[in-house]
Amino acid sequence: MTDRLRGTGLLLRFALRRDRVLVPVWVLLLTATVVASAAATGPLYATAGERVAAAEALNASPAIVALYGPILDTTSLGELSMTKMTVLYAVFVAFMSVVVVRRHTRVEEETGRAELVGATAVGADAPVAAALLEAALASLLVGTLAAVGNIACGLPAMGSVLFGASWAGIGHVGAGIAVLSAQLSSSARTVGFIASAVVGVLYVLRAIGDTSASWLSWLTPFGWGTQLSAWSEPRAWLLVGYPVLALVLTAAGLALRRRRDLGAGVLPDRPGPARGAPRLGDALALVWRQQRTGLAGWTVGIGAIGIAMGSIVPGIGDLLDTDRTRPIIEAMGGVGGLQDSLVFALASVVAVVITCFGIGAVTRAAGDEHDGRTETVLATATSRAAVLVAVASAALLGSTWLLLVSGAATAVGRGDGVGAVGAALVQAPAVWVVLAVALLLLSVRSRWAVAGWAVLAACVTLGQVGAGLELPDWVLGLSPFHHVPKYPAEAFAWTPELLMTALTALVLGVAWTRYRSRDIG
Structure with a gap:
């Protein structure tokens, strides 16, 4: 056993060095969302009656319960503050582990x-x-x-610790899912799809259990976070389920790993055609063929999120009907104005998620260059400009398509088309700016493309934390998302949209010039 683990410490140091940007950014963003939610909820609902009314309004909406889970103790400030974090954001914690394990196992093979x-x-x-x-x-x-942040924001210490433990537990479960998935296919993309599908199924089972068959919630780790009841009468014994499930998944993955050849998967690879289709004769068609499966999966996922979020909007008036918020709602134009503001806020969040698709397309191109595939393509009658245009089209047009899908799906959920679609599409120039910077980093040096994630993280951090810290406007303005018109809550403004579009064109022009002149690889 010792021989089989020889060198683990050295490889761990190497992995931590490789992920010195990815993991800290992910951890800091998740922590920031917890702190922001904990800090904002207390002042919003000052009395116990207002907290109970808000919690009951959340529980009365099947869409909200399906998305966030129920609030078991309607008097608990901690449970109300962490209602989104307990289930929905736990998915992001699980995906953090999936990304890390997949990157250092199946991708390496x-x-x-x-x-x-x-x-x-x-x-x-x-x-x-x-x-x-x-x-x-x-x-x-x-x-x-997460536990320290909750305690610092005034939430009960015991509940904060139990909540943090549940997040740590779901991260371990995500790692187990990734290890098991990594044994099934020789393709890293397929492994990512399998792991995502498993997480999605577990989340859907929890949603069904929380809205109808309650026993299903006990069968999925995403239901345990709610059933833990961390903030009142906790069931601490439920925390044991996370490491047990993680160990079972890991043991199954290791058993399968020892039964397969290095580089192979348990599931047989499907042989491709002997000859490539004529339509794959240029770089543009090749890149879009690579992105086809991923874009289809993103389309389904974004559509489902849009419908779920759109269905929440009509009930927002009851949720925020308190003495403190009523004057604010009236100043915004009544419940209708509040709903429009929520539509824009949801569109802003989804836009950040969609930007991840575009950055993923850019980093995939960087990976192709590292592994020599780009050099093989350029050895044919294909120009460098054609390769960069192909990558840029996949990132920019793919993200724009997803924004359109998000707006349309939100419109279906809300029952109002123009406002929801417009709220999604006004985000496009800001998304383009971030992706253009990622492409510029790729054009300077392929290994710099991964810094696109840091650029996105910086923009999100400025939006989430900057206003609360009362940073100067010029600092907040460094994020393109800060300049997006708040449509439909406010009138549409052409000036910032055109300026961000022009900035995108300028940055892409610099990237195109640089990519044509640098060494490949």
Whole structure:
């Protein structure tokens, strides 16, 4: 056993160095959302009666319960503050572990680096052990910071600790799901799809259980966070379920790993056609073929999120009907104005998520360059400009399509088309600016493309934390999302949209010039 784990510490140090941007950004963003929610909820509902009314309004909406889970104790400030964090944001904690484990297991095998590492004095199980340890450390860190943040914002200490422990637990479960999924296919993209599907099924089971068959909520770890009842009469014994499930999934994954060849998957690969289709004869068609499956999955996911969020909007008036908020609602134009503001706010959040698709397309192009596939394409009658245009089209047009899907789906959920679609599409220029910067980083040096995630994180942090810290307007203005017109809550403004579009064109022009002149690889 010791021989099989030889070199784990060295590989863990190497993995932490490689993820020195990815993991801290993910952890800080999750912590910031917890702190922001904890800090904002208390002043919004000053009395116990207002908190009870808000909680009952949340529980009365099946759409909200399906999305966030129920509030078991309607008098609890902690449970009301963390209602979104307990279930919905726990999904992001699980995905953090999925990304880390997949990156250091199946991606390494697919690129051939795992075989090179295995040829050294490294144990057979050391790579997967290092990946699991990194995911475990990241999960413990985000859980600890979430607990500390809640306590700092005045929430009960015991409930904060139990809440943080549930987040750490769901992170461990995500790592187990990723290890098991990584054994099933030789393709890293397929592994990501399988792991995402498992997380999605567990989340849907929880949603069905919370809205109808309650026993289903006990069968999924996303239901345990609610059933834990961390903030009043806690069931601390439920925390044992997370490590037990994680160990079962990990053990199953390791057992399958020892029964397959390195680089292969348990499921047989489907042989492709002997000859490529004529339509794949240029870089544009090739890039879009690579993105086809991912874009289809994103379309379904964004559509489902849009419908769920749109169905929440009509009940927002009852949720915020308190003595403190009533004058604010009237100043915004009544319940209708409040609903329009919520539509814009939801569109802003979804726009950030959609930007992740575009950055993923850019970093995939960087990976193709690292692994030599881009050089192979350029060895044909394909120009560098054609390659960059293909990548840019996938990132920009794919993200724009997802924004349109988001707006249309929100309109279906709300029952109002123009406002929801417009609220989604006004986000497009801001998304384009972030993606243009990511493409510029790619054009300067392929390894810099991953810094696109840091750019997005900085923009989100300015939006989430900047206003609360009362930062100067010029600092907040560094984020393109700060300049998006708040349509339909406010009148549409052409000037910021045109300026951001022009900035996008300028940055893309610089990226195109640089990419044509630098060395590939």
